[in-house]
Amino acid sequence: MRTITLSVNGEDLTVTVEPRESLADVLRERLDLTGTHLGCEHGVCGACTIEVDGKATRACLILAVMAEGRRITTIEGLRDDPVAAVLRRHFHEQHALQCGFCTPGMLIMARDLLNRSTPSSEKDVREGLAGQMCRCTGYAGIVRAVLAAADETTSTRSPTP
Amino acid sequence: MVEHAGGWIGASLLRKEDARHLLGAGAFVADLKLRGLRDVAFVRSDVAHGVLTAVHKPDDAATRVFTAEDLAWVNVLEAGPELAAFRSGPYPPFASGKVRYVGQPVAACVAQNRAHAEDLAERVSVEIDALPAVIDCVDALAPDAARLFDGWPDNAFITSRVTEGDPASLAAAPIRLHRRLRMNRQATVSLECRGIVAHYDARLDELVIHLSTQGPHVMRRGFAMALGLPEHKIRVIAPDVGGGFGGKNRMMPEELAIAAIAMKVPYPVRWIEDRREHLIASVHAREHVYDLTISADTSGVLLGIEGDVFVDAGAYALWPSGPFMETSMAARNLPGPYRIRHLDIRTHTVATNKAPLGPYRGVGRPGACFAIERLVDEVAHALGREPIDIRRLNMVTSAELPYDTAGGLRFDTGDYPAALETAIERIGFSAVRARQKTGEPDGRVIGVGIAFYSEQSGHGMAEWTKRKSRVVPGYESARVRMLPDGSVVIHVGVQNHGQGHETSLAQIAAHELGLDPDRISIRYGDTATAPFGFGTFASRSIVFSGGAVARSCRMIVEKLRLIGAHLLQATPDAVRIEHGRVLSATGSVSFAEIAAAASIRQELLPDGVEPLLEVVSTYEPTDSRGVFSYGTHAAVVAVEPETGEVEILDYVVAEDCGTMINPLIVDGQIQGGIAQGIGTALYEEIPFSDLGQPLATTFADYMVPGASEIPAVDIAHACTPALVTEYGVKGMGEGGAIAPPAALANAIADAFRDIGVRIDETPLTPRRVSDAVAAARSAHAAQPSEAAS
Ligand code: FES
Numbered sequence: 001m002r003t004i005t006l007s008v009n010g011e012d013l014t015v016t017v018e019p020r021e022s023l024a025d026v027l028r029e030r031l032d033l034t035g036t037h038l039g040c041e042h043g044v045c046g047a048c049t050i051e052v053d054g055k056a057t058r059a060c061l062i063l064a065v066m067a068e069g070r071r072i073t074t075i076e077g078l079r080d081d082p083v084a085a086v087l088r089r090h091f092h093e094q095h096a097l098q099c100g101f102c103t104p105g106m107l108i109m110a111r112d113l114l115n116r117s118t119p120s121s122e123k124d125v126r127e128g129l130a131g132q133m134c135r136c137t138g139y140a141g142i143v144r145a146v147l148a149a150a151d152e153t154t155s156t157r158s159p160t161p
Numbered sequence: 162m163v164e165h166a167g168g169w170i171g172a173s174l175l176r177k178e179d180a181r182h183l184l185g186a187g188a189f190v191a192d193l194k195l196r197g198l199r200d201v202a203f204v205r206s207d208v209a210h211g212v213l214t215a216v217h218k219p220d221d222a223a224t225r226v227f228t229a230e231d232l233a234w235v236n237v238l239e240a241g242p243e244l245a246a247f248r249s250g251p252y253p254p255f256a257s258g259k260v261r262y263v264g265q266p267v268a269a270c271v272a273q274n275r276a277h278a279e280d281l282a283e284r285v286s287v288e289i290d291a292l293p294a295v296i297d298c299v300d301a302l303a304p305d306a307a308r309l310f311d312g313w314p315d316n317a318f319i320t321s322r323v324t325e326g327d328p329a330s331l332a333a334a335p336i337r338l339h340r341r342l343r344m345n346r347q348a349t350v351s352l353e354c355r356g357i358v359a360h361y362d363a364r365l366d367e368l369v370i371h372l373s374t375q376g377p378h379v380m381r382r383g384f385a386m387a388l389g390l391p392e393h394k395i396r397v398i399a400p401d402v403g404g405g406f407g408g409k410n411r412m413m414p415e416e417l418a419i420a421a422i423a424m425k426v427p428y429p430v431r432w433i434e435d436r437r438e439h440l441i442a443s444v445h446a447r448e449h450v451y452d453l454t455i456s457a458d459t460s461g462v463l464l465g466i467e468g469d470v471f472v473d474a475g476a477y478a479l480w481p482s483g484p485f486m487e488t489s490m491a492a493r494n495l496p497g498p499y500r501i502r503h504l505d506i507r508t509h510t511v512a513t514n515k516a517p518l519g520p521y522r523g524v525g526r527p528g529a530c531f532a533i534e535r536l537v538d539e540v541a542h543a544l545g546r547e548p549i550d551i552r553r554l555n556m557v558t559s560a561e562l563p564y565d566t567a568g569g570l571r572f573d574t575g576d577y578p579a580a581l582e583t584a585i586e587r588i589g590f591s592a593v594r595a596r597q598k599t600g601e602p603d604g605r606v607i608g609v610g611i612a613f614y615s616e617q618s619g620h621g622m623a624e625w626t627k628r629k630s631r632v633v634p635g636y637e638s639a640r641v642r643m644l645p646d647g648s649v650v651i652h653v654g655v656q657n658h659g660q661g662h663e664t665s666l667a668q669i670a671a672h673e674l675g676l677d678p679d680r681i682s683i684r685y686g687d688t689a690t691a692p693f694g695f696g697t698f699a700s701r702s703i704v705f706s707g708g709a710v711a712r713s714c715r716m717i718v719e720k721l722r723l724i725g726a727h728l729l730q731a732t733p734d735a736v737r738i739e740h741g742r743v744l745s746a747t748g749s750v751s752f753a754e755i756a757a758a759a760s761i762r763q764e765l766l767p768d769g770v771e772p773l774l775e776v777v778s779t780y781e782p783t784d785s786r787g788v789f790s791y792g793t794h795a796a797v798v799a800v801e802p803e804t805g806e807v808e809i810l811d812y813v814v815a816e817d818c819g820t821m822i823n824p825l826i827v828d829g830q831i832q833g834g835i836a837q838g839i840g841t842a843l844y845e846e847i848p849f850s851d852l853g854q855p856l857a858t859t860f861a862d863y864m865v866p867g868a869s870e871i872p873a874v875d876i877a878h879a880c881t882p883a884l885v886t887e888y889g890v891k892g893m894g895e896g897g898a899i900a901p902p903a904a905l906a907n908a909i910a911d912a913f914r915d916i917g918v919r920i921d922e923t924p925l926t927p928r929r930v931s932d933a934v935a936a937a938r939s940a941h942a943a944q945p946s947e948a949a950s
């Protein structure tokens with residue numbers, strides 16, 4: 001067992017883990033942050049997407065011990081995040097979720113996309129979300145929602161010349 | 162909240178269930194934390210077929226390993242239809258005697274967490290003497306094929322025949338085309354895998370099972386029979402369920418094992434299926450082989466279909482329904498929407514050394530639709546006609562409805578040719594034909610394909626008893642309870658798992674009660690609180706549960722009027738209900754005042770009126786043979802002939818599902834269903850090696866389409882209300898998944914129709930498509946004049 005310290009959603013937490021435990025398992029099982037979902041545990045579905053040091057990362061693919069000293073943000077840490085709030089509203093309005101299992105990972109990846117660039121076309125959004133599986137919606141509502149959120153966040157952040 | 166101009170029915174109300182999921186605050190089975198919880202890992206067979214000679218537990222952990230011997234007390238459930246001709250082998254939670262598929266559970270290991278449970282599982286040694294594996298459902302019926310079950314005369318669960326009209330007359334038909342078509346095996350792939358947490362609650366003296374399921378009440382019945390417990394000592398709770406699609410609606414060995422173990426240990430036990438387990442050992446789906454001859458006259462009138470339908474059902478029949486429903490629905494839907502009057506179909510539901518087959522969105526019909534719609538295109542091709550003209554010629558018209566098909570279905574209402582014409586127009590059929598003449602600058606080839614589907618829904622007792630179903634889901638129930646402040650909680654027996662019932666059922670209640678949906682909560686998924694119901698599957702929820710909610714609400718309304726009128730000193734027939742109030746000519750009283758009288762101020766009630774505003778009622782449509790949603794899918798594809806890569810350029814659906822309660826949710830179901838249908842058509846497959854090893858065990862080799870593969874579908878609605886349901890609704894959850902394999906296969910075949918390409922097997926992977934194109938090209942080069950005809 002190893003004791004590590006991580007910053008999770010703005011709080012420094014010390015937790016004792018086995019070296020083989022994935023970050024996702026530690027977040028879910030030891031820290032009770034169950035908004036990070038597991039759909040494959042082998043890095044393909046994107047349900048476990050979280051942010052590590054500001055970058056969207058698959059929590060099932062890194063070991064908790066590798067996250068020592070890192071800044072971790074899960075869906076629970078984005079309650080008051082302004083970009084996430086805009087995305088949430090558009091996800092709701094565009095019917096971008098059905099069972100909701102993919103939703104936290106999808107939101108984090110979509111937020112990452114909006115923070116990195118301004119996706120201006122449907123194709124950009126589809127490519128940006130290519131690693132996020134949704135089995136229910138067929139993606140159309142998700143794509144519409146992210147485009148609408150991109151529009152809104154761009155116009156509020158920086159008026160384009 | 163904005164009320165739709167026409168009231169709550171038909172309003173695209175945003176969903177009540179969204180908020181929690183958007184916050185990551187949904188509660189799925191794996192999210193549940195119970196004190197002392199331990200995890201389970203299963204030891205599974207890595208051999209497809211063999212004699213299980215021994216299972217050795219590690220000496221230091223024997224009490225934490227459970228084998229068939231430890232669960233010998235669990236009763237084996239009889240599964241499948243109640244037909245004498247249906248055979249099924251016992252399916253206990255753990256293999257005993259023999260193993261019959263790779264992934265079959267052999268033992269369960271309990272530890273403090275999953276990793277430790279898996280460590281323990283590695284130390285359990287299993288001895289199996291391998292037998293030849295049966296992996297092809299046609300070869301499986303050969304007299305010398307290895308047998309899964311001793312004592313069966315062959316490997317068929319059941320062999321059956323559907324005949325209608327005068328099939329002997331078909332031998333003289335001028336056009337007789339024989340084709341062999343195949344839809345391969347796949348998984349259901351809910352993004353949340355299966356999962357269960359079970360414990361024995363000593364205080365309540367009951368077994369509590371948290372289960373990711375589509376039907377908690379029916380599952381409780383299965384658990385009770387298998388575990389020998391009375392039903393009042395079992396509580397099944399389905400929390401948020403992360404997709405099901407049919408895959409979470411059968412009693413599975415793992416779930417039974419966990420529930421059984423929970424009765425024997427003093428702590429909660431949990432099993433969360435991982436993706437590998439899901440792909441190899443959850444409900445498998447499809448895998449049909451069609452060996453059919455279609456007959457037509459020279460004018461293109463379709464006359465009949467003869468031949469064989471094989472369904473590879475895997476090793477066991479799953480409780481309750483077993484696999485025959487898959488086969489019989491495929492056979493009965495073969496005539497499609499066409500006036501095909503002669504039918505002679507032999508069906509074979511075959512046991513093989515693969516994971517058991519279960520229902521998956523569309524059940525049977527994606528295969529049947531693929532078969533008939535491919536055959537129609539082949540007939541058109543043989544006659545040198547446009548496929549759409551052959552469809553126009555043969556399709557049942559609205560004047561002919563209700564129409565009894567040769568497959569024994571009664572089509573009720575609608576206008577099928579109108580859906581065809583709308584799709585033809587929306588896809589720009591003639592523009593595609595013109596574009597095909599000029600060719601594509603990038604060397605790709607364009608094709609357009611059409612497929613019609615119908616979707617039986619809301620079928621009750623008449624249909625399920627005809628199927629000899631062991632459980633007859635002929636009704637649904639709703640308990641409507643108005644609380645003392647006039648707000649409403651409604652418990653239903655269906656199980657929302659993405660369908661938006663919390664919203665659509667609240668709209669129905671709002672409509673009936675004259676109350677804002679914000680004042681209404683829909684609750685489900687707990688056998689302790691909901692009235693008995695069958696769950697969510699077979700596109701049944703809006704018809705049955707919607708009907709039950711409406712009916713119970715109307716009974717509440719009667720009582721509200723009675724009490725309201727009394728409080729207003731008016732007669733019940735002189736009051737009306739509006740916006741949460743009962744109104745008379747001179748005054749009004751709120752539901753809150755009435756509910757308070759009914760609940761906590763009985764002295765205000767009229768004489769002879771009992772307290773409480775609470776009603777349970779059930780509902781079944783007045784005709785229980787089912788109401789049919791239907792539609793036409795049209796697709797344009799661009800195919801790269803050398804690589805076989807297919808891009809969907811345009812996808813249109815023209816559909817009619819009767820009255821829509823919430824069009825936003827309807828569109829979501831269509832788009833999502835089509836995405837799954839595209840998966841079946843182009844991507845998803847679980848192939849097996851000759852030894853019966855599944856070859857797609859991760860998402861790296863099992864292709865689930867992503868955002869780049871699924872186009873936004875152009876949806877056109879028509880609305881012909883059903884005659885026998887509340888509001889004229891029809892179920893529509895599965896239709897999207899039925900037609901895409903047919904529409905896309907027809908589009909790909911259309912792209913290469915000049916060289917007579919054979920497109921006869923899904924998924925249409927790049928390899929299958931490029932092989933088919935290469936084969937057609939070389940055949941065409943060898944015989945140019947004939948193939949060009
Ligand atoms: S659970 Fe991490 S990518 Fe699927």
Ligand code: FES
Pocket residue numbers: 096097098099100101102103133134135136137352403404659
């Ligand atoms: S909403 Fe169910 S997986 Fe996306």
